[in-house]
Structures are given as C-alpha cells and as structure tokens.
Amino acid sequence: MGAQPRRTVLEASDLRKRFGDIMAVDGLSVSVAEGEVFGLLGPNGAGKSTTINLICGLLAADGGEVRLFGEKVTPGAEVVKRRVGVCPQDIVVWPKLTCLEQLVFTGEMYGMRAAAARRRSDALLAELGLAEKRKKPAAMLSGGMKRRLNFALALVHDPDVVILDEPEAGLDPQSRVMVREYIRAMAARKTVLFTTHNMDEAERVCDRVAIIDRGKLLILDTPDNLKRTAGRKGEGGGTLEDVFIALTGRRLRE
Ligand SMILES: Nc1ncnc2c1ncn2[C@@H]1O[C@H](COP(=O)(O)OP(=O)(O)OP(=O)(O)O)[C@@H](O)[C@H]1O
Numbered sequence: 106m107g108a109q110p111r112r113t114v115l116e117a118s119d120l121r122k123r124f125g126d127i128m129a130v131d132g133l134s135v136s137v138a139e140g141e142v143f144g145l146l147g148p149n150g151a152g153k154s155t156t157i158n159l160i161c162g163l164l165a166a167d168g169g170e171v172r173l174f175g176e177k178v179t180p181g182a183e184v185v186k187r188r189v190g191v192c193p194q195d196i197v198v199w200p201k202l203t204c205l206e207q208l209v210f211t212g213e214m215y216g217m218r219a220a221a222a223r224r225r226s227d228a229l230l231a232e233l234g235l236a237e238k239r240k241k242p243a244a245m246l247s248g249g250m251k252r253r254l255n256f257a258l259a260l261v262h263d264p265d266v267v268i269l270d271e272p273e274a275g276l277d278p279q280s281r282v283m284v285r286e287y288i289r290a291m292a293a294r295k296t297v298l299f300t301t302h303n304m305d306e307a308e309r310v311c312d313r314v315a316i317i318d319r320g321k322l323l324i325l326d327t328p329d330n331l332k333r334t335a336g337r338k339g340e341g342g343g344t345l346e347d348v349f350i351a352l353t354g355r356r357l358r359e
C-alpha cells in the first residue's frame with residue numbers, strides 16, 4: 106500500500122530467434138522490475154536458455170529487442186558487461202586455474218582493482234562453501250562445487266542484474282538451500298532472472314514466474330496466483346507443478 110512502483114530494469118519485447126526450422130523464441134515479451142526475482146520456467150527445449158542468451162546479447166535476435174536500464178542490448182553491449190552477471194547452463198570454468206585465480210581474473214576483467222577483486226573473491230568462496238578449495242584448480246572440484254564456482258563467477262563484479270540458467274542443477278540439498286537463500290538475500294539489492302525445472306524452488310524463491318513453451322509465453326504471474334488459477338480450473342491439487350503440467354502437457358519434448 107502506497108509503495109512506489111518499481112522501475113523496469115529489463116524489458117524484452119517481441120523477441121524472436123529461429124534455428125533452421127525451429128522457432129526457439131517466438132514473440133516473447135517479459136519485463137522484470139528492480140529487485141524482483143523472476144523465474145523462467147518451461148519444458149526442455151522451451152526456449153529458456155535461448156531467451157537468456159538473447160537478453161545477454163550472446164545471441165543476435167531475429168526480431169524484437171531487449172532493453173536493460175533503458176539501453177538497447179546488442180551483441181557485446183557495454184551495458185551488459187557493466188551491469189549483468191550471467192551463470193550459464195553449461196558450466197564454464199577454467200580447469201587449470203584455481204578457484205581464487207579465476208574469480209580474481211574475472212573481477213579484474215570487469216574492471217575491479219586487484220585488491221578489491223581478491224577481497225570479494227575470498228568472501229564469495231567462503232559464502233559458497235569453497236574456502237577450502239580456493240587454491241585448488243577447478244578441475245579438482247566435484248560437479249556441484251563447479252556449479253557453485255560458476256555461480257560465484259557471475260557475482261564477483263557485484264552486478265545489478267544476475268541471470269542464472271538452472272543455478273541449482275546438480276546441487277545437493279544443502280547447496281540448493283544456500284543458493285535459494287543467497288538469491289532471496291540478493292533481491293534486496295539486485296534484480297534476478299533465473300531458469301529452473303525445480304517447481305518447489307521457483308515457488309519459494311520467485312516473486313513472479315513465466316511459463317514458456319515452444320518459445321511463447323503461456324502465463325506470467327505470482328506463484329500464488331498461478332496456483333489459485335489452477336485450483337479454479339480444477340486441474341490438479343494446485344501446486345506449481347500441476348499448473349505447469351496443465352499448461353504444457355505430459356508429452357516429452359524431442
Ligand atoms: N545453437 C543452436 N542451434 C540449433 N538449435 C538450437 C540451438 N540452441 C537451441 N536450439 C534449439 O532451440 C530450442 C530451444 O532451446 P533452449 O536451449 O533455449 O531450450 P531450454 O528451454 O533452455 O531447454 P532446457 O530446459 O533443456 O535447458 C530447442 O529446440 C533447441 O534444440
């Protein structure tokens with residue numbers, strides 16, 4: 106009541122991306138407000154990662170546009186470099202560099218001074234349970250630890266917008282809770298967009314979720330409203346998974 110409407114940080118309008126005869130993203134529009142945790146859900150192949158790559162300017166769109174802080178995003182856009190941190194679905198770490206080295210290196214690449222990058226890297230490694238591995242090459246980490254390192258790499262330069270593609274994939278329950286709490290805590294200061302197949306996670310963490318399929322937006326609302334809508338239609342017991350299955354069906358994606 107009486108709260109100021111939050112400004113839009115990220116706005117994707119009528120985004121389109123085709124790969125051969127597949128419309129991976131087909132006229133998708135979403136906007137994300139400052140401080141919001143926004144979940145992008147959808148079956149395998151729905152177009153989530155492609156959408157993220159378009160938003161980050163890693164892929165050029167065939168149509169539509171993305172604005173971040175009002176600036177148009179083009180491949181390699183400066184606004185992305187300055188203000189966005191991305192954790193890709195496929196883990197990208199330098200296997201031969203130690204955890205600390207790659208975090209400091211990444212921080213410096215984003216313009217941080219060496220001492221600040223070092224402090225921030227040490228803090229992140231401690232927060233993400235990697236302090237003991239700080240001097241170990243990434244190749245020596247377990248899969249879940251690599252995922253946590255990947256998460257740290259997205260955060261090291263303290264970006265305003267954090268984009269995470271399945272950040273909890275392959276994590277144990279302890280790490281999942283940590284990532285979830287970390288995301289919620291970040292939301293006071295940052296805007297978070299993330300994809301997940303974990304409905305429970307989405308329900309607990311997201312302010313709003315969009316469910317997409319075949320590159321199109323099916324529904325966008327708060328988790329509570331989505332569950333109420335499903336209840337009204339009598340489709341299942343009203344969990345987010347029920348809503349998801351009701352909207353996207355049971356058939357596996359090929
Ligand atoms: N580089 C590419 N070349 C050709 N087709 C692609 C490419 N990247 C994605 N696609 C296709 O585009 C569609 C959307 O893929 P995308 O990776 O965006 O899905 P997703 O929602 O992230 O799925 P998942 O949940 O499995 O990660 C799929 O049909 C996929 O096969």
Ligand SMILES: [Mg+2]
Nearest residue numbers: 153154155194
């Ligand atoms: Mg994906």
